[in-house]
Amino acid sequence: MxxxxxxxxxxxxxxxxxxxxxxxxxxxxxxxxxxxxxxxxxxxxxxxxxxxxxxxxxxxxxxxxxxxxxxxxxxxxxxxxxxxxxxxxxxxxxxxxxxxxxxxxxxxxxxxxxxxxxxxxxxxxxxxxxxxxxxxxxxxxxxxxxxxxxxxxxxxxxxxxxxxxxxxxxxxxxxxxxxxxxxxxxxxxxxxxxxxxxxxxxxxxxxxxxxxxxxxxxxxxxxxxxxxxxxxxxxLQTDGKTPLWLAEGYAEYSEYVALKKNLWHTVYNANPAPVPGDWVSQLRQLAVAKQLRPWSEQMTRDLRSWEAADYLQTFGMVTFLIQAEPKKFLSFTRKLREGASDTQALEEAYSKKLTQLEIDGNKWIASRR
Structure with a gap:
């Protein structure tokens, strides 16, 4: 070229x-x-x-x-x-x-x-x-x-x-x-x-x-x-229409599947980040203790208020969405590309209400090893 x-x-x-x-x-x-x-x-x-x-x-x-x-x-x-x-x-x-x-x-x-x-x-x-x-x-x-x-x-x-x-x-x-x-x-x-x-x-x-x-x-x-x-x-897949929670979670997921550790995150404020290394165990602990936020809240949370748990949860949400049903994750991203909101795209792609996805996702995360 x-x-x-x-x-x-x-x-x-x-x-x-x-x-x-x-x-x-x-x-x-x-x-x-x-x-x-x-x-x-x-x-x-x-x-x-x-x-x-x-x-x-x-x-x-x-x-x-x-x-x-x-x-x-x-x-x-x-x-x-x-x-x-x-x-x-x-x-x-x-x-x-x-x-x-x-x-x-x-x-x-x-x-x-x-x-x-x-x-x-x-x-x-x-x-x-x-x-x-x-x-x-x-x-x-x-x-x-x-x-x-x-x-x-x-x-x-x-x-x-x-x-x-x-x-x-x-x-x-x-x-x-x-x-x-x-x-x-x-x-x-x-x-x-x-x-x-x-x-x-x-x-x-x-x-x-x-x-x-x-x-x-x-x-x-x-x-x-x-x-x-x-x-x-x-x-590129969403034509630049990736919500910020999804962009952060997918970046974390990409790093994990590439290198089996999480050492990076986007800095939005001076709050402590997750302990570098094994985010899967830290995420599982939050899920088992039922300390994860409602998905509707996490998806709209102000980035300037993010804490360690927010990074872990978005990592977990993306990991569940893509690994549990990869084809539906692709459908979700295509709907975002077409201009749907993140909630609409999720519910249409997975044929579930957001609240049910949250329940399924938290169970899935808690069971991971």
Missing amino acids: FSAHLTRRDLLLSAAAATFFVSSGEYGLAQGLKDCEDCGGIGFLPMQNRKPYFHIEGQPAPKAADAVPHRYCPKCQPDKKDADLVEEQVARLKTAQDAHKTWEKEFGSPLVRIETRHITVHTQVPLPECKEVGQGFENYAAHVQNLTGTMELTRSRPENYEMMSLLGQPAYNKFREVMEKLFTPEQRGEQWSSGRSVMAFDHPLIPVFYENQPTLRQRPPAHGVAFIGGRKQLS
Whole structure:
């Protein structure tokens, strides 16, 4: 998608433009596929006999066949040939490093490029952490594809979804300098100034976070990539109509299925967060003790008042909704995409009143081990 005549600004903007294209629901397809029940209108399905794939800069060049992210849906695209998907990867891999080299040039220092089938990460972290980043997001993708049987929760591609994982505040400050050089205030958006003092900024052009040497061990960057990257997949699925409780809970769920620990949360206030690590046990304790809030209250709770239990409960609600009945979870997200409220979408997708879903969900959570 990149070519030699593009300016540096064009080169970096292309990723954001491609992400918008995917979020519009087209996914690079012709019209008329949205009603396919098998693929959810995407036109593709997860690969059969799926094998893990991620590539770290400096390793031998990946094989195009290994990088193919999906197969054609035989129901709505019966005339398409999966062999053509390999040729697409051959073409993509020829220019896959272009944007990365531009970032390195602007930074004035080396970065390591990591790609999976659904994300590109530009990073400064050591090789062991790079491997965990790649494997973590691969774990997430494999999990949701196997669970749902679709590509609906892995919509992005490495050429249209990039992330920065940096070391130290000076690197983050440099990132901000580069962004201010390449993008106008309108492109950076109103929240740009508020991101100056944070360690993670899920910016729509390119998400970024940094760790320091002490926090690198306490909170490996793979967790940030899975948390932010998973949340992005849900945003693409709902066309940006994800309620905040669901966005937070799904990000936590993504991190958990990728790495089996919860170390990240979005900071909304100065209240204590859950103890990092085993959120499943902490959540189960709340459920057994009947200390979970009514779902109607949790779904409308002011984020500025959130406490540790709120993070745990939204994690539990999402985990129940997607694992207990994956196809109904997809139906729920599609209804959100169409403009339904979260309560309406839940009740229609699961064919239950919200109060009954709450009862079933709390029982399910209390029984988990």
